[in-house]
Amino acid sequence: METVNSDIVIIGGGGTVLRAAIAIAEADPKLSVSLISKVVPMRSHTVAAEGGSAGVIRPDDSLDKHFDDTVSGGDWLCDQDAVQYFVEHCTPEMVQLEHWGCPWSRHDDGTINVRFFGGMTVQRTWFAGDKSGFHILHTLFQTSFKYPSITRYDEFFAADLVVEDGRIRGVVAIEVATGKPFLFVCKALVMATGGAGRVYLQNTNAGIVTGDGMGLAYRHGAKLRDMEFVQYHPTCLAGTGILITEGCRGEGAILTNKNGYRYLQDYGLGPLDPWPRPKAMELGPRDRLSQAFWHEEQKGTTIDTPQASVVNLDLRHLGEKKILERLPQITECARIFAGVDPVTQPIPVRPAVHYTMGGIASDLTTATTLGGLYVAGECSSVGIHGANRLGSNSLAEITVFGRVAGEAAAAYARAAPAASEASVRTRTQAEASVAHMTALLHSETGERVATLRDELGACMEAHVGIYREDAGLHKACDKIAELRDRYRRGVRLDDHARCFNTEWLSTIELGFMLEVAEAMAYSAYNRKESRGAHVRLDEYKERDDVNFLMHTLATYNGDGPPTITYQPVVITKSKPRIRSYGGAGKQAVLT
Amino acid sequence: MPLDTTTRTIEIECQRYDPDTDAAPRMQSYKVPFSNDMSVLQGLRHIKDHIDGSLTFRWSCRMAICGSCGMMINGIPQLSCHTFLRDYYPNKLRIAPLEHFPIVRDMVIDQNDFLDKLESIKPYIIPKEDKPVSDGAYRQTPAQMEQYVQYSECINCLLCYAACPQYGITPQFTGPAALALLHRYNADSRDEGWAARRDLVNSENGVWHCTLVGYCSEVCPKSVDPAHAINQNKVNSVMDYFGIMKLLMPRSGAK
Numbered sequence: 001m002e003t004v005n006s007d008i009v010i011i012g013g014g015g016t017v018l019r020a021a022i023a024i025a026e027a028d029p030k031l032s033v034s035l036i037s038k039v040v041p042m043r044s045h046t047v048a049a050e051g052g053s054a055g056v057i058r059p060d061d062s063l064d065k066h067f068d069d070t071v072s073g074g075d076w077l078c079d080q081d082a083v084q085y086f087v088e089h090c091t092p093e094m095v096q097l098e099h100w101g102c103p104w105s106r107h108d109d110g111t112i113n114v115r116f117f118g119g120m121t122v123q124r125t126w127f128a129g130d131k132s133g134f135h136i137l138h139t140l141f142q143t144s145f146k147y148p149s150i151t152r153y154d155e156f157f158a159a160d161l162v163v164e165d166g167r168i169r170g171v172v173a174i175e176v177a178t179g180k181p182f183l184f185v186c187k188a189l190v191m192a193t194g195g196a197g198r199v200y201l202q203n204t205n206a207g208i209v210t211g212d213g214m215g216l217a218y219r220h221g222a223k224l225r226d227m228e229f230v231q232y233h234p235t236c237l238a239g240t241g242i243l244i245t246e247g248c249r250g251e252g253a254i255l256t257n258k259n260g261y262r263y264l265q266d267y268g269l270g271p272l273d274p275w276p277r278p279k280a281m282e283l284g285p286r287d288r289l290s291q292a293f294w295h296e297e298q299k300g301t302t303i304d305t306p307q308a309s310v311v312n313l314d315l316r317h318l319g320e321k322k323i324l325e326r327l328p329q330i331t332e333c334a335r336i337f338a339g340v341d342p343v344t345q346p347i348p349v350r351p352a353v354h355y356t357m358g359g360i361a362s363d364l365t366t367a368t369t370l371g372g373l374y375v376a377g378e379c380s381s382v383g384i385h386g387a388n389r390l391g392s393n394s395l396a397e398i399t400v401f402g403r404v405a406g407e408a409a410a411a412y413a414r415a416a417p418a419a420s421e422a423s424v425r426t427r428t429q430a431e432a433s434v435a436h437m438t439a440l441l442h443s444e445t446g447e448r449v450a451t452l453r454d455e456l457g458a459c460m461e462a463h464v465g466i467y468r469e470d471a472g473l474h475k476a477c478d479k480i481a482e483l484r485d486r487y488r489r490g491v492r493l494d495d496h497a498r499c500f501n502t503e504w505l506s507t508i509e510l511g512f513m514l515e516v517a518e519a520m521a522y523s524a525y526n527r528k529e530s531r532g533a534h535v536r537l538d539e540y541k542e543r544d545d546v547n548f549l550m551h552t553l554a555t556y557n558g559d560g561p562p563t564i565t566y567q568p569v570v571i572t573k574s575k576p577r578i579r580s581y582g583g584a585g586k587q588a589v590l591t
Numbered sequence: 592m593p594l595d596t597t598t599r600t601i602e603i604e605c606q607r608y609d610p611d612t613d614a615a616p617r618m619q620s621y622k623v624p625f626s627n628d629m630s631v632l633q634g635l636r637h638i639k640d641h642i643d644g645s646l647t648f649r650w651s652c653r654m655a656i657c658g659s660c661g662m663m664i665n666g667i668p669q670l671s672c673h674t675f676l677r678d679y680y681p682n683k684l685r686i687a688p689l690e691h692f693p694i695v696r697d698m699v700i701d702q703n704d705f706l707d708k709l710e711s712i713k714p715y716i717i718p719k720e721d722k723p724v725s726d727g728a729y730r731q732t733p734a735q736m737e738q739y740v741q742y743s744e745c746i747n748c749l750l751c752y753a754a755c756p757q758y759g760i761t762p763q764f765t766g767p768a769a770l771a772l773l774h775r776y777n778a779d780s781r782d783e784g785w786a787a788r789r790d791l792v793n794s795e796n797g798v799w800h801c802t803l804v805g806y807c808s809e810v811c812p813k814s815v816d817p818a819h820a821i822n823q824n825k826v827n828s829v830m831d832y833f834g835i836m837k838l839l840m841p842r843s844g845a846k
């Protein structure tokens with residue numbers, strides 16, 4: 001097997017990875033960095049983020065307000081030490097991106113403009129039109145060319161980790177173009193592989209968002225934390241799940257049901273006036289808005305379309321100039337994919353799965369329980385999102401903790417012993433892993449990958465969705481166990497070629513998806529309360545701080561279900577209180 | 592206006608090529624049920640999922656921002672996520688990999704040449720002097736942003752390379768997207784890297800290879816207008832020759 005030795009390997013290709021790679025190169029240009037990504041970095045899913053990234057900049061804002069919005073937005077399941085570090089470092093990272101060329105939207109005098117997002121007391125979201133993720137990703141990708149110590153392995157699929165005595169030794173990857181296995185030996189590994197939204201049928205996520213990194217780390221003993229908290233974004237196109245940014249509402253768009261009624265006022269987000277005002281109505285948090293949609297659907301006040309029921313996201317009152325200037329991408333998406341022009345018609349939207357709040361458990365330095373493994377971005381759980389992430393905290397997270405992960409991995413690699421040649425044990429493990437992968441490639445019996453994948457997606461939608469109940473969660477756990485069993489019995493491939501075999505890679509991805517989904521279902525089943533994005537219809541409708549002010553930890557158990565344990569939440573200065581939105585407040589001036 | 596989702600059947604003819612088994616590309620036809628809201632990409636995914644798992648193509652975001660799924664659709668370079676089956680029915684449609692690139696397999700082309708060219712244009716801010724983060728953001732007025740933002744919208748989908756006859760004849764040509772990005776940085780008020788990029792602009796493989804066909808801008812799904820960026824740099828290149836470039840940099844008036 002071809003072997004590549006480097007000090008640090010990074011898996012993934014998105015904003016976190018690139019920020020981490022640059023941080024390593026700046027910390028110590030002598031450290032060799034190999035960046036393994038299943039797509040060329042500029043194709044990564046960071047590219048699809050629209051609305052923007054949080055960073056305190058206005059005189060009427062403060063780090064305390066960002067902290068409070070984040071902690072209450074997360075329904076007090078956030079680790080407050082992590083949130084404190086996070087809010088302190090967002091703005092410097094936004095400025096750093098600006099120095100690297102990110103075209104942030106500006107005021108007329110050339111200073112940075114910020115927009116409102118849901119759950120925020122003050123305008124705090126830096127934005128680049130409504131292509132913020134795209135611009136952040138391309139800025140970081142293009143800037144990464146400056147650093148010769150970074151070697152990219154584009155379109156290399158990370159298929160397994162090599163772990164010895166609780167320490168990372170390397171990564172087994174498949175070169176997609178040739179199907180050839182490679183062993184990447186390293187001293188430290190940074191993983192930033194994104195979320196797992198594709199385990200649901202209806203989602204805003206790109207096809208590549210299949211939880212690979214979560215699955216890899218989990219299989220090798222790292223814990224998955226808070227996996228029951230899956231965010232439904234309230235405004236997505238029916239059918240495709242294409243994202244219509246929260247930035248629309250940040251700019252003043254409203255949501256109405258089939259009677260033209262702003263139904264959010266009935267779900268603890270009202271009253272209507274004065275409008276707009278922070279943390280009320282359409283500027284409420286995502287979990288509450290998606291839950292409100294669910295109730296409207298039950299009441300029959302949503303609008304039926306051939307794809308699914310929807311409500312109207314109405315931008316018309318913003319006027320054509322503002323719509324085209326601030327929201328060009330969603331204007332194009334609405335026109336092309338929904339056949340409506342937001343300048344003259346409301347956009348039909350409904351919730352779809354968007355983000356995994358949970359992930360690979362890490363401490364404040366992004367370190368995990370596996371020696372040498374650092375994680376950041378959506379695949380990780382550093383503890384800042386709690387039970388519900390605020391929009392625009394994740395783009396900030398990828399830069400803040402991407403840098404931390406890079407610096408921590410650099411320090412670890414520098415302290416590690418010099419020899420990085422693969423040991424016999426490392427090789428033996430890697431070869432066993434390749435043998436397993438090769439068997440999948442040659443499989444001629446069993447079910448199609450799409451059959452198992454779609455049954456998984458439907459099961460997650462039905463039972464681990466916006467609202468959950470014990471019986472449904474129980475069914476989900478059983479169904480996933482059955483799907484895992486069917487997966488083990490075989491996935492039949494049409495394609496046995498080595499060259500760019502995406503059916504083979506999808507089969508490996510499906511293995512990760514099934515295990516990550518199982519962790520989600522069991523974590524949800526065991527959380528007998530309602531908090532943030534995990535809400536129940538059974539007898540556990542209320543938040544239960546006595547028993548569940550705790551992080552869920554899922555530990556891998558081979559073919560069996562995960563073991564679920566709990567870990568205390570770090571609370572420094574904000575004691576849990578009732579999480580409320582709406583109510584009286586001052587009208588906000590949108591800039 | 593809700594979209595009609597009545598199912599019809601369309602024929603999609605795909606160019607197939609596996610270097611390990613095929614001496615040359617061949618065509619293969621599939622009958623695909625589709626509804627009015629289905630993109631060409633969704634049609635291909637239907638084939639992959641349910642008819643023939645060996646059909647190979649890149650895709651990811653399905654919303655025209657990641658730039659993965661460019662291909663020739665009835666001879667025109669397009670994003671398959673952005674193009675709809677309804678617009679071809681009742682005729683069949685023909686899918687082939689982007690022209691002018693080596694084929695890896697089926698619709699997958701080798702994009703490394705572009706990545707090398709992207710690197711060659713130094714696609715990053717080269718400031719006059721390093722500015723510490725503690726100094727805060729640069730000021731950049733909307734007028735200054737207007738000089739470059741359009742060119743920063745390039746999604747690297749490579750449709751413009753498939754459209755460019757010059758790139759087809761002379762693969763060394765730096766090409767539309769990379770030159771548009773070169774201009775994007777040169778035109779940015781935060782950048783002072785023009786001198787570092789001038790040799791490439793003026794070189795044989797720089798802007799002078801362009802013969803002004805303009806098809807690159809026509810196929811661009813993001814209205815980047817690389818042809819305009821290249822033309823702008825032809826002017827700059829001439830001015831540079833006469834030593835008066837500094838007077839004419841697009842941002843000089845705003846500084």
